[in-house]
Amino acid sequence: MLNLQEIRQLDQWKNSRCVEVVVDGFHVQIQDFLNFEEVDIYCRMMAVQDIVSLKENFLASSTLSSFDIQTDADFNESEQLHASFGLPSLPVDQGVFQKKWFFRIPNNENVLSVNLTMADQLIFRPLFLNRVSMSVPILSGRSLR
DSSP states (O other), X not given: OOOSHHXXXXXXXXXXXXXXXXXXXXOOOGGGGTTOSEEEEEESOOOHHHHHHHXXXXXXXXXXXXXXXXXXXXXXXXXXXXXXXXXOSBOOOSSSOEEEEEEEOTTSSEEEEEEEETTSEEEEEEEEGGGSOTTSOOBOSSOOO
8 A cells, every 4th residue: 555654755745735646545644635725636535534634624724725535436424424514504406416515714704615516526615705695504613523
């Protein structure tokens, strides 16, 4: 199994702001990518615990601006995600499978948008609060568990 340990020690890794990684032979550890501003990860699967950890780190980060995770395997942990995040802020459309949560970023005028698409892609983005409809519930940043 490949380990990012050696790559993480390189100055190029430490000083980069953006990274795109296609991983097939090792488990992705979210903490390896938290120093970047923009992250795109294509991987086989992602554990719910890692997704929750990413959300919590994103809420506390002053550097993260976008984080996309595309998984090959079907994301079958929706119930676990709901247990941690709560029900989606926006209702799921009949024709389009997309779940969206909005979380208040502490001491900030932004909210964190987390989008789970039909293609099993997770998209994390900060948004200005005024870009979110007033009728949409904004969740607290704390996990429900």
